[in-house]
Every structure is written in structure tokens, then in C-alpha cells.
Amino acid sequence: MSTLLYRIGIVAYRRPWYFIAPWAVVLATIVGLLAVYPPHLSSEVRIDGTPAQNLIDDLAEKMPQMAGGQGIIAFETENGSRIDSGENLNALLAAIDRVYTSDHVIDARAVLRQEAAKGMDSPTVRAAAATTPPDYSSGATPLELNGQAVPGVLISPDKTSAVLQFQFDKQTFELPPDTIDNTVAAAKFATAGHDIAVLPSATMVRMPDIVGVGEVVGVGIAALVLLVTLGSVVAAGLPLVTALTGVGVGVGGALVVSHLVSLHSLSAVLGLMIGLAVGIDYALFIVNRQRRYILDNNMSAAQATGRALGTSGTAVVFAGSTVAIALTALAVVRIHLITTMGIAAMVTVVIAVLAALTLLPASLGLAGERICSPKARQKAAFARAVAPSRPTRRVATAWARMVTRHRFLAATAALIVTGLLAFPAAQMNLGLPSGASYSQGTTQRESYEVIKDRFGAGYNGALIVVADAGNRPDPIAPTDIAGLDHDLQQLPGVTAVTLGAVSSDGRTVVFSVVPSTGPTDTATEQLVHRIRSQATTFAGERHVELGVTGFTALGIDVSARLARALPVYLSIVAVLSIILLSLVFRSIVVPIKATVGFILSILAAFGATTAVFQQGLGQQLLGFHATSPVLAVLPIVATGLLYGLAMDYEVFLVSAMKEAHAHGQRGDDAIIHGFEQAARVVVAAAAIMTAVFAGFVFNDDPMIRQFGFALAVGIVVDAFVVRMLLVPAVMSIFGDSVWWMPRVLQRLLPNIDIEGRRFDLESTEAPYAQHDLVAAKS
DSSP states (O other): OHHHHHHHHHHHHHSHHHHHHHHHHHHHHHHHHHHHSOOOOBOOOOOTTSHHHHHHHHHHHHOGGGSSOEEEEEEEETTSOOSSSHHHHHHHHHHHHHHHTSTTEEOHHHHHHHHHHHGGGSHHHHHHHHSOOOOOTTSOEEEEETTEEEEEEEEOTTSSEEEEEEEESSOGGGSOTTHHHHHHHHHHHHHTTSSEEEEEOGGGOOOOOSSOHHHHHHHHHHHHHHHHHHOOHHHHHHHHHHHHHHHHHHHHHHHHHTTTSOOBHHHHHHHHHHHHHHHHHHHHHHHHHHHHHHHHHOOOHHHHHHHHHHHHHHHHHHHHHHHHHHHHGGGGGOOHHHHHHHHHHHHHHHHHHHIIIIIHHHHHHHHGGGGSOHHHHHHHHHHHHHOTTSOSOHHHHHHHHHHHHTHHHHHHHHHHHHHHHHGGGGGOOEEOOOGGGSOTTSHHHHHHHHHHHHTOGGGGSOEEEEEEOTTOSSOOOHHHHHHHHHHHHTSTTEEEEEEEEEOTTSOEEEEEEEESSOTTOHHHHHHHHHHHHTHHHHHHHHOOEEEEESHHHHHHHHHHHHHHHHHHHHHHHHHHHHHHHHHHHOOSHHHHHHHHHHHHHHHHHHHHHIIIIISOTTHHHHTOOOOOOEETTHHHHHHHHHHHHHHHHHHHHHHHHHHHHHTTOOHHHHHHHHHHHHHHHHHHHHHHHHHHHHHGGGOSSHHHHHHHHHHHHHHHIIIIIIIIIIHHHHHHHHGGGGGOOOHHHHHHSOOOOTTOHHHHHHHTTSOHHHHHHHHHHO
């Protein structure tokens, strides 16, 4: 592997355009395809096999008109005047008419007229006649026109607000582009010139912007870190160019494929996050090694490029493979949504590795000897001549000496810090984002607040209760429908029950149940469990099979499924970690220590995310105020991402210590020397990843925001607490026994040279020109 990568590095350096041209062609092709075929992303959080999802799929077959996406628009007068009279009423009716006549919106008025025309032959009319109308005496009331209620419209008790609930003919992610925006624009057009705010809910949110101001700032900070670390504009620019090209190909390719495979919008964002982070880091490792060969060993840029690929390039292949394996292992949980996220991120990582091994050395060939400035060369030559044995990285050396001197105190401090951060994770609630998850000032949050304050929190997420005749051949009797309606209204925590629709054969009935609490409240979750627990009773008394779906029910089922899958996946990752690191370091202590450190980092990330997003601690510092459950898919996906990144730091740091030990240094001397060699690049890599991930914290989409925060915290804790503090302290505690492994395992396990140390050693015995000649001929 090392020799092959060395030869690729030499050839790419000598003939750069042979490598750059294919990347440019692929990238241009992807851009052209996206211009002709815009990406088709989904916002659906779908997990097959859950009760709520099965009910939606069943409903789509029996009553397609009820299976479309839901739309909610709140209207509020800005001056506190009544919305149900005068010009405001005319504007509101015009807005309702425009919404109902918009493309892909089901006109509930026309549906009711059709059913009314059938008279008692209509199952819906017969069911409506048997059920008791909702009690509006103490709450919201329907908007009436000429003595008839306008379908889907309620007026708040203070008469200043209205809410319109309607359905699209498809799920929102299946609608043509701009459908939702055009529907909202139609309502705003009708109310223009009136003091009426039009507030679409979170159910009508458009796809998030993949790149925003925060993300650009994060990349800018990463560029600054590169400049400080490498000390050259040319050297700092190459990792950025390499990473952006890899992301363009990886994420762009995923967007092109979205026309063939269902791809969640979060998959593209995660691909962008991980692609930028590892793309910059992997390129940094190689460029840093090349510069060290030039400055410390006085090599030419061509020789140094080949040697850097032969050594650090091998480590990049191992690191990238580790991340790719961890992400691919997400398929083990057998959840399509998680699998596609993992595969999209994995492909982006693989492309980032390929870019670092081909595009980067070609770019180094274009840069030539300019990769190191004359000033840097003079400074390095002076250091070699005057003080060859003096530590060149004094801060890292001083830190390592302090940690090893106070090893027990350092280890205890690391455990206390990670423990305090992880503590809130014990109260972590999983769920899906609602309107309350959006920042103040967004239309989604304003709509949520208006509906909660004027109508009740439950109107932001009504439950859908479906009664089905099951194996019974007859339609559901109107008396059973009326009895079921009454039973649901009597349940604690129910504000209102409304008959939604009845299938044409009378065998399926849909109710809308409005809880007294919000979509993500614990009381609403308890109501869902209460209805499901009484399904057997309803089956016996009302002769129906009962199910619950809707936003809250979906959130409960998704969270429960993912919560069960997380321990399984975490166990797989832990075993994988121990096996891989045992092969790399031929040690028992190092793999266990590294795995425990990774678990501490994961728990700290979960705890901090819970404290900030669920409990609201410190949100003002981040510029938002929105408490919500932790995103259900976050723990398991973040585990895969952080595992791969944490192992990168472990490998680059501990392998330097192992190398020092192999060259005769013992005990703390080996730890300090290895730390001195690797700490600078590990700190720079962690700072870059933190900057990239932190940029996504300021995205308007609550899902992206949570992922950015969790990954940024995970990287900070893993790099600066676990690897910089806990790792040298624990290794100092164990001393040289940290490298012990039973002889039986030493004979059985292969000796993997992930950083090309043997190649590095062997190549010093042969002239570089000979290597160049062999590489050129190949």
C-alpha cells in the first residue's frame, strides 16, 4: 500500500493535469445535470414497520384523499381587531378560497358538497348525523357563512385569529417544487392591504438551505486555522480546494441520484458536513507531512509529496476506511432512512479520500517548491543546524509533561468534565421537530405560538384516529361510529373530536382528535398510549380495529424504534473499535482505552445537546430560543459519524507515541515525544471540524442545527478532553505495559503498518531518485 501510494504521489506531482482533468470533468458533468434536473429531496421521516406508518400506508390504499400532507395556515390581525367581520372577513374568505383552489390542494368544500348531494346514501352523511357535534361553547368556533360552517376553518375565542387546516393530494415532499410557496403566496395575495399576518406552520416548511451564512463562516474559520497551522497561503488553500471538490462530487452526485432513490434532505446536509470536515483534515495530514519532509529533512517538493502519500496517505486510507465502515454499519439497524443517510455520508467520505490521494498531490505538483516559503526554509535550516535536539513545539511538550506528571489528577479531571456534560443525557427525550423547534421570528414559530395561545397547543398537532371494520364484511354501523366518537371525547387530555371522513364503502372512519397539550408534550404521548391500550376494548364494544397516527404518534414510534436500535449499533461500533485498534497497535489497553474515551465523548455530546435543545440552557449564547426533544435520528447517526472521527485522532496521536516507543524511548518520554509530534496537527484538525460543524448550528432548520451542535461538541470533547488529556494520562498510568499483548495474539494478528513506518524506514536506504525513476516508469 505505502509503495503504491508513493508512486501515485510521484506521478501525480509530475503530471498534474492527468489527475486534475478527470475531477474537473466529473464535477462539471454533475453541475450540468443538476442544472437540468434539480434535486428531488424528501423531508419525510419514514420508518417502515411502525404502527403509525403502517396505518398511513393502509389509509393511502383505502382512502387516498386522506393520505396527503397536511397544511396549516394561521391568520392573525396585527392591530387586535376582529378577523370575522367587515373587510377582515372578506380578506379571510378570499384567502381561504385562493388556498382551496390552489394546485394540489383538496377543496374540502367541494368534497362536502358532493357527499351532501348523495343524501343518506353517503356513509359520511349518515355518520355525521349519528355523531354529536363538537362542543364549541368554551373554545374555538367554526367560521360560518350563511349559516353553514366553512370546512377546515376555526376562529379563536378572542376573534382576532383564524386557523385553516387543509390537505394536499400528495405528501408534502412529493409535491412539485414551489407548490407550498405558491399556496402561501395565494393567501398572502388575498390579504394584501389588510393588517392580517399569514403564518404557515412547520408542516409547510420548505426544504432547508444546505449552505447558509453560518456554514460559509465555518469554512472561513477552517481556512484561518489552516493558514496558522501551515504558515502559507498556498499550503492552506490546497486542502480547501481538495475538500470542496470532493464535496462537490460527493454531495452533487447524491443530489443527482435523488431522482432515482428517495433521499432525505438531511442526508445531503450530513454529506456536506462530513465531506468538508474529513476532506480538509485528510488533506491537512498529507500537506503537513510533506512540509515536514521539506523543512526537517531538506527534501525536494517532489520527493516529499511521494513520501507524504506513502506514509500519511496510508493513514488517511485507514482513517477513511474506518469512517466508511462505521457509516455503512448503520444498515445493520434495518431502517431505510438511517441506511440512506449512512450510505450518502459514506460515499462522500470515500470520495474525500480519493481526492486527498489523487487531486491533492496533483495540486501540490502545480504549487511546486512554493509550498514552503523561503522564510520557512531558512528558519528550518537554522533550527537543524543550531538546536537539532531542542523541542520545536514547546507548548505541546509542556502540556504533555504536565499531564504525565499529574497523571491521576488529569485523568480524574477528564472524567469529571465528560461526566458533567453527559449527565443531562439521562433525561433525553427523543422526538421529531415541531413548530416549537424553530427559532423565534420564523413564520413556523409564530404560527405555532398563535395557534397555541389563541386556540390551544393541541391544534398544532391533532391526532388521527382510524377505525376499520377489519375482517367484518359489513360497514361500520352509525351507532358504533357515534359510540366511538363519544368514547374518544371522554378520554382525559382530549379537547375536541371531529369526524374527518368515511370511506365510500363505510368500512373505514377517520377522526381528528385534538389533545389539550402540544405535539411533543409528554401528556400527548400518554394520550396516544392510552388510545392504543384501549384498542382491544373498542374492538369488542364498537366492533372496530382502532389505530392512531399523526405527528405525535409517528414521533413516538420513530423514537421507540431508534432507541431500541441504538444499543445494538453502539455495541457493534465498540466491538469494531476494539478489533481494529488491536490490529493497529497490537495492544490490549490501547483499544479498550480508546473505546471508553469514544463512549465518553458520545455521552457528553448527547448530554450537552439535551441540556441546550431540550432544557434550553445557554440558548441565548447561540442566538435562538426553542426547546424541543432531541431529534430521534440524531443519537444513532451521530454515533457513527463521531466514532470514525474520534478514531482518526486516536490513530494519529497514539501511533506517534508507538513510533517513539519503537525507537527506544520508554515510559513518559515516548508519550511526550509522540504527543509533541502529533498534537499540533490533531488540534488543527479538530479545530477545523469544530468550525465546520459549528457553522451549521446557525441554520434555520432545527434538525440541521441539532446535528451541527452535537457533532461540534463531540469533536471538542473527544479531541481536547479525551485525546489531549485523558489519553496521555492513562497511558502514563500504565507505562510501557500499555503496549503489552499476549504472545498468542501477537502470533495470530497481522502487523498492520497504517502510517507506512516500514516504508519510511526502508526508503531512507535507497536514493530518492531511484524511487522517482521507478514511479515514473510505472
